[in-house]
Amino acid sequence: MSYEIEKIIQQHDIILFDAICVLCNGWAKFLIRYDRQSKFKFASIQSPLGEAILKYYGMSTADYSTMLVVYNGQRYVDSSTFLKVMQQLKFPFSLSNIGYLVPSIIRDFLYRRVALNRYQLFGTTSSCLLPSQENRSHFLEHAIHEA
Template sequence: MSGLIFLSFFDLEKLWNPSRKEKVSEYAKKETNNGVSKPVILFDGVCNLCNGWVKFILKREKNQQYLFASLQSETANKLLVNKNIPQNLSSIILIENNTIYHKSDAVLRICRNLNSPWHLGSFFGVIPKILRDFIYDIIAANRYRWFGKQQKCELPQTDQKMRFLEL
């Protein structure tokens, strides 16, 4: 699981300048406002490891099914309001079919929808959740120290901008 995340870390892109706010695409608004089919992945927007994981997903997912938002965004706050999820930015969150997955459950659920051979990462689900989440928590607690932290959120590539809910 962490190996998949680590592999995605080495794809560098330009940083996004937050003073240059761009309008959220109508496509993304429609998908989230209507509560329709597209699952949403919430991630720590300043974490290098988390940004690497998002890039990894974008390159390997089936059918461009995920939408993305930074946990620091207003969109994430709106999606998580009244959901009993602590907003301490220490976990990736997947919202799929009105169900919220976090920590290792979110990672495994995302792996199920990646192209071969990466979908095999979902087989780590045979490991007890308490152990998976323990390992996840160790990585999450050290992610800034091991992989670094950015001052600004990254700018997605032009063809991927419509997949991000708040830029």
């Protein structure tokens, strides 16, 4: 399936997540609950669409070690992904902006330690987070097909 990635990233704020990672699935479920306007759209890195977005940004599709967030067409990786998403949520989550006071070299080091060891620390799942009637507005594939 061919996607017009440039058009997609201009139209949507996107979170690419590792669908087999328990921590990543938990993060996605948290955002589905608290991103009530469905501002961010999810795509799995294991999906053809997720892989196409990774390739567009010149990122590996084989060795995935960071969540990717596309916000207003800008790419964010490492600790900035978490902070960028949290600052878009309502209070009290927006208070996480205080994290920007920590130098990015320290934030990113800590983020990468967790990311590189996420399977050992949190495990993997054999069932992917799938769009349901209630949450499909949060998924990029659905948003593209609805447009």
